[in-house]
Amino acid sequence: MSNDTQLSLHVPEPSSRPGDKPDFSHIEVPAAGIVRKPNIDCSPASIRDLAFDMIRVLDDKGTAVGEWAPEVDDAFLLKGLQVMLKTRLFDDRLFMSQRQGKTSIYVQCRGEEAIACAQRMALSKGDMCFPTYRQQGLLIAQDFPMVDMINQIYSNSKDKLAGRSLPFFYSERDYGFFSISGNLGTQFMQSVGWAMASAIKGDSKVASGWIGDGSTAESDFHAALVFASTYKPPVVLNVVNNQWAISTFQGIACGDSANFACRGHGFNIPSLRVDGNDFLAVYAVSKWAIERARKNLGPTLIEWVTYRAAAHTTSDDPTKYRPADEAEHWPLGDPIERLKDHLIVKGIWDEEQHQALTKQLKAEVKAAAKEAESYGTLGKGQLPATSEMFNHVYKEMPAHLRKQRQEAGV
Amino acid sequence: MSNDTQLSLHVPEPSSRPGDKPDFSHIEVPAAGIVRKPNIDCSPASIRDLAFDMIRVLDDKGTAVGEWAPEVDDAFLLKGLQVMLKTRLFDDRLFMSQRQGKTSIYVQCRGEEAIACAQRMALSKGDMCFPTYRQQGLLIAQDFPMVDMINQIYSNSKDKLAGRSLPFFYSERDYGFFSISGNLGTQFMQSVGWAMASAIKGDSKVASGWIGDGSTAESDFHAALVFASTYKPPVVLNVVNNQWAISTFQGIACGDSANFACRGHGFNIPSLRVDGNDFLAVYAVSKWAIERARKNLGPTLIEWVTYRAAAHTTSDDPTKYRPADEAEHWPLGDPIERLKDHLIVKGIWDEEQHQALTKQLKAEVKAAAKEAESYGTLGKGQLPATSEMFNHVYKEMPAHLRKQRQEAGV
Amino acid sequence: MSNREAETETKNMNMIEAIRDALDVKMAQDDNVVVFGEDVGYFGGVFRATEGLQAKYGKSRCFDAPISELGIIGAAIGMGAYGLRPVPEIQFADYILPAYDQIASEAARLRYRSSGEFIAPITIRAPTGGGIYGGQTHSQSPEALFTHVAGLKTVIPSNPYDAKGLLISSIEDDDPVIFLEPKRLYNGPFDGHHDKPVTPWSEHQASEVPEGHYTVPLGKAAIAREGTDVTILAYGTMVHVAKCAAEETGIDAEVIDLRTLLPLDEETIENSVKKTGRCIVVHEATKTSGFGAELIAVVQELCMYHLEAPIIRVTGWDTPYPHAQEWDYFPGPGRVGDALRKVMGE
Amino acid sequence: MSNREAETETKNMNMIEAIRDALDVKMAQDDNVVVFGEDVGYFGGVFRATEGLQAKYGKSRCFDAPISELGIIGAAIGMGAYGLRPVPEIQFADYILPAYDQIASEAARLRYRSSGEFIAPITIRAPTGGGIYGGQTHSQSPEALFTHVAGLKTVIPSNPYDAKGLLISSIEDDDPVIFLEPKRLYNGPFDGHHDKPVTPWSEHQASEVPEGHYTVPLGKAAIAREGTDVTILAYGTMVHVAKCAAEETGIDAEVIDLRTLLPLDEETIENSVKKTGRCIVVHEATKTSGFGAELIAVVQELCMYHLEAPIIRVTGWDTPYPHAQEWDYFPGPGRVGDALRKVMGE
Ligand SMILES: Cc1ncc(C[n+]2csc(CCOP(=O)(O)OP(=O)(O)O)c2C)c(N)n1
Ligand SMILES: Cc1ncc(C[n+]2csc(CCOP(=O)(O)OP(=O)(O)O)c2C)c(N)n1
Numbered sequence A, B: 001m002s003n004d005t006q007l008s009l010h011v012p013e014p015s016s017r018p019g020d021k022p023d024f025s026h027i028e029v030p031a032a033g034i035v036r037k038p039n040i041d042c043s044p045a046s047i048r049d050l051a052f053d054m055i056r057v058l059d060d061k062g063t064a065v066g067e068w069a070p071e072v073d074d075a076f077l078l079k080g081l082q083v084m085l086k087t088r089l090f091d092d093r094l095f096m097s098q099r100q101g102k103t104s105i106y107v108q109c110r111g112e113e114a115i116a117c118a119q120r121m122a123l124s125k126g127d128m129c130f131p132t133y134r135q136q137g138l139l140i141a142q143d144f145p146m147v148d149m150i151n152q153i154y155s156n157s158k159d160k161l162a163g164r165s166l167p168f169f170y171s172e173r174d175y176g177f178f179s180i181s182g183n184l185g186t187q188f189m190q191s192v193g194w195a196m197a198s199a200i201k202g203d204s205k206v207a208s209g210w211i212g213d214g215s216t217a218e219s220d221f222h223a224a225l226v227f228a229s230t231y232k233p234p235v236v237l238n239v240v241n242n243q244w245a246i247s248t249f250q251g252i253a254c255g256d257s258a259n260f261a262c263r264g265h266g267f268n269i270p271s272l273r274v275d276g277n278d279f280l281a282v283y284a285v286s287k288w289a290i291e292r293a294r295k296n297l298g299p300t301l302i303e304w305v306t307y308r309a310a311a312h313t314t315s316d317d318p319t320k321y322r323p324a325d326e327a328e329h330w331p332l333g334d335p336i337e338r339l340k341d342h343l344i345v346k347g348i349w350d351e352e353q354h355q356a357l358t359k360q361l362k363a364e365v366k367a368a369a370k371e372a373e374s375y376g377t378l379g380k381g382q383l384p385a386t387s388e389m390f391n392h393v394y395k396e397m398p399a400h401l402r403k404q405r406q407e408a409g410v
Numbered sequence C, D: 001m002s003n004r005e006a007e008t009e010t011k012n013m014n015m016i017e018a019i020r021d022a023l024d025v026k027m028a029q030d031d032n033v034v035v036f037g038e039d040v041g042y043f044g045g046v047f048r049a050t051e052g053l054q055a056k057y058g059k060s061r062c063f064d065a066p067i068s069e070l071g072i073i074g075a076a077i078g079m080g081a082y083g084l085r086p087v088p089e090i091q092f093a094d095y096i097l098p099a100y101d102q103i104a105s106e107a108a109r110l111r112y113r114s115s116g117e118f119i120a121p122i123t124i125r126a127p128t129g130g131g132i133y134g135g136q137t138h139s140q141s142p143e144a145l146f147t148h149v150a151g152l153k154t155v156i157p158s159n160p161y162d163a164k165g166l167l168i169s170s171i172e173d174d175d176p177v178i179f180l181e182p183k184r185l186y187n188g189p190f191d192g193h194h195d196k197p198v199t200p201w202s203e204h205q206a207s208e209v210p211e212g213h214y215t216v217p218l219g220k221a222a223i224a225r226e227g228t229d230v231t232i233l234a235y236g237t238m239v240h241v242a243k244c245a246a247e248e249t250g251i252d253a254e255v256i257d258l259r260t261l262l263p264l265d266e267e268t269i270e271n272s273v274k275k276t277g278r279c280i281v282v283h284e285a286t287k288t289s290g291f292g293a294e295l296i297a298v299v300q301e302l303c304m305y306h307l308e309a310p311i312i313r314v315t316g317w318d319t320p321y322p323h324a325q326e327w328d329y330f331p332g333p334g335r336v337g338d339a340l341r342k343v344m345g346e
């Protein structure tokens, strides 16, 4: 071993840090429309290349091009724009509310609106999503009452979860929205279990699992792929690669040369990599995967390439670890702007209408926030009962807990 | 959703069950020598096909063919044969010992001897293996004193582990053999940590991690690949696919169409699939991976295709879940027979010598077993002190444990 | 103590048979009940608890799982949220730890997090305890890791009758239940005398198990032996060890078989200790922060003024479970007897 | 109590600064000490405990890890076996559970399994406890899950001086140490009065932290407040709450800051309880099977005949940690005061 190389630890680094010029040259952006659309019953091996490509539908001019361009009507497109915009305005408002002390923490999904909104629009009633904390679009896309979301965020007297849960940890069974957990990744495996149940019962319902780029390192991600590849249940496995996990860039989770879509290759699961800021691409690919699932053809893994344009949460200051202007250099643009451009190109939308819609939605959000505020905010005004703390630990409260509740005097 | 398919759960099944005719038609056996040997600094992407191939050196006639055929001298080959044979005879003996009540449990590696023996012969002193319970060959290939192994298996008065550990859970630091844990998979991740340490210290030592096909489903397997792909430490990641995990066939761990080598593709880790019953292939591929590691080129994942010819452990009866004669139909033959044939074809070995060697090794094993027996067997004869139970829980025994030892009166 | 639906035929069963029968009864009755785990499908489990169930109910209701305890429990949670009643098996309780996060952070809190909108009505079966020369990784008793987690119930039967009745109750319960089966009891009421042949279950009255459906309620202890001198709190294998120690010492101990550790039957404990004035606690798990600590805390809270001597714990030592020294580690009738004498002031 | 090497200069530090300083001292002294975890590299950790260390010691001694707690601890065990002294950070103690198997089955038993041939000299740092509106997943106190595991040591400091000295001791210890940092104390000696501004550490004498190397030994409790009426056993944040309750009730409680839960300083506990004759136990974790149960068991074993009243536990309720009801869950000075009055018979 005399003439051995001296070993050294390789620690991947992002392309730029505060003070540097943002650099996304490592992200290749192929032209829209060039990636082929395989049949839903294709063999995973036959589409391995699609994990290294990037499916895109909207080109730079705002036109929808290529085989993946979905057939959708104008109303659908307008709806897509509306719910994405609403999601963003909702986030803006709640971010402010947190700053004003109305809640303890808030998480925005700025820049990622297309993914949750378009996938939800591709799902059917009865399907179940297992989201992370950054998929509020799944509710908003269904016109879920914003006031109920805000009641939960404010932990107020009308919070359905009675203040027990962290803000934005919604649970909405009737809207196919599984209870959010703060523990990263766990719900990804659960989505596979839910899909297995649907298959066991001979049902036709599909599960949709969600996980972030950083969280793919968690064990649950692996377990999900193992079970999905073995039992082939009807599940869509979504990896939202927004480039960052708090201060840690995506290269720490995936090494600096692989990507997240190709994780599926080790499991013979069809795997696609998609422009996550392209509403039409998200919708089309989601449709494809959901149809596969519904036809008993099994799971699909999808990496949505996007960018977390805001801070990780209201507790985070991203200028500490990435260039302050990085978002502006993100090569896939902004999902709302891109769909808006498409609508304008199609001649069914204009700036004026957009301003009007923005104004209207802002007013809706504001009204919801005001109403929620009237039911209380965190620790102020009307609050959920203290005794609620003891409820729902078990179906029936056992004796020891009753004693404790008594001791607490509530 | 009216005309939906009714979903159903896909549960993979092995090709044959007790009563059926054994069927290995799903295992394609390519001709020896046809798979190319890439440079050690090749890009993982450039050798993706090698995960679906099977590297083989020894052909049906016993000749070593192709680019992977290693340059080794006769003494080396004879040594290889000797240690594999010794491993098998050791197993035979200890299996009997267990039946005679000299220990509680024993695990054979019958049919898999080539993998541990040849890889150990490719490693250097100072390198560290993180084995499972089925790599006794790692010790025997280094002429580790068998009597010490048996002392441990018998939990007798000379057991270095003083009866604390299960039989065959050796720990031999000086022989690069990490303490075995009964918890599947955990040591795979630890091997990556050890390799990271070697890299952090600018050392030149390599780690070798081991895991079974069934255990790749465990979380530790994923963590190991994540950390290995991120930090690129000097580690060889061995998956021993012996087709079975107790009663569960390998298809439950990998789905019925993927394999274990290709798990590396999701991580951009060079991944090879190899005939694990071919001593020369195991040696050559191990060398290649070890050299890569030592040259700071990072991890390699290897799937060794083999067959667990014996029961899972002495507690297991495989005729309950697979055809009793399945082993005889295993298409990759027996590793000892194949190397023996090669030596005979080379003209450096014959049946007579083989008989003589067998006899001699049997005698050595017997002598070691007899000697060990004189130091006691499980619960009989000389035993490790009862008080040993309290040792090595901590570096220094804390007060509460001293009190307990006192209470135990030992 | 039992809720038998009617006077039914009984059948002599050992503990494994009783458990298998419980699964069979529930699978027949409710097609939302599914059973899976490592080697539980075709083979029927390494302890044979699920033997025959795949053949009877099909591969999508009883099947082999990949070796991922995390995945097994995570899948069960998802299935439970869908509406099934999964009964996953963990091959040995020692191997439940890779699933600990899914159990403690997820199953236990799902109802709380969602105001009961999603629940985890799962029963996790796992063989527990030592006495089979299983060493560090096939002998542990992790119950205290579960009793500390709000939202879980923890059950440990000590005989075939209870095993079946408690397992049926657990499966029917809408909350997640950790169902630990003392593997040393599978084949007989082992009393700790490892050097003597174990009595078969057939000679024990609790092996007369009713056919069909019946339940033993969760949260209710049983008095395994009435006595007046001292109360022994025990569960699982230790119930038999404690009874044996009482017989051997001639100390008239009342042996309480807790059966469910959480929710704990404080009433039965309180009544007994107030009657006897003395208490010892026996378990196989390591001592420090074991469930015995909780029992002592409860007893001193409820009965402090009735106690005539400090409560003594007889437990596994605070070491990993050793292989060769198994019977020095195992809290057998000798050690329990010593504690009895000590607490009696003898 | 401390082993300071010589009379050195002190510096005023809050708890995070003291922890960072301990890491800095050890990294400078021993290049086998490496620090890693989620966001600990460039950014310096979400609580900033590792700020500046990557710049100072380089990327191979302080680096970001993938979000795999299992991987982080598994890697640390491998590194420890190689000969390093890893100090991994788990971002919140709530998130340590995915690594529980590597900790309890592997790190804790490696020495035992190998007769000391391989060891796991790792110190796992994790912020613990509630009081920051962190809800179910940023508030938990999992210490009892570790004190039950033979082979682990568990440490919880309550002030900057101890935090630095105990962390240095932990890093130098050859056994695996779970080092839980009460996050509510990072910026001040929080006494439970959440509605009042917290006193900064600079006004507390334990914020005078010696520069350079010193140790506070593991396994030794401290008397945080001397008193004669009743003993309060506490650790972490609860030390300050307990002192506050003593002041507010006027009951002359002796507050013992355990500092190390395992090995436990039974001597200090015994002496105090024998002196006062009464005892209460306070912790933030859920009650059942919490570390308080073990403390009661130990006290009743050692001091039963000196006790004039049952020991009372003041703890988090047996529910998940709620968000909005945080201050009803948190065992504040009011509840501790009630318990003091009760145990005094008032
Ligand atoms: C098990 C666990 N470990 C750590 C954390 C702390 N944490 C919260 S969010 C986060 C980053 C997640 O990044 P990613 O998965 O990329 O999702 P994103 O926030 O970008 O949407 C971390 C480390 C956690 N919540 N759970
Ligand atoms: C964490 C864990 N789960 C389950 C087991 C029980 N178990 C022991 S060996 C085994 C099968 C392992 O199969 P494989 O990984 O293919 O290795 P092989 O035995 O074939 O060498 C199982 C399930 C265990 N030891 N550890």
Ligand SMILES: [Mg+2]
Binding pocket: A212, A213, A214, A240, A241, A242, A243, A244, A245, A246, A308
């Ligand atoms: Mg991210």
Ligand SMILES: [Mg+2]
Binding pocket: B212, B213, B214, B240, B241, B242, B243, B244, B245, B246, B308
């Ligand atoms: Mg195998």
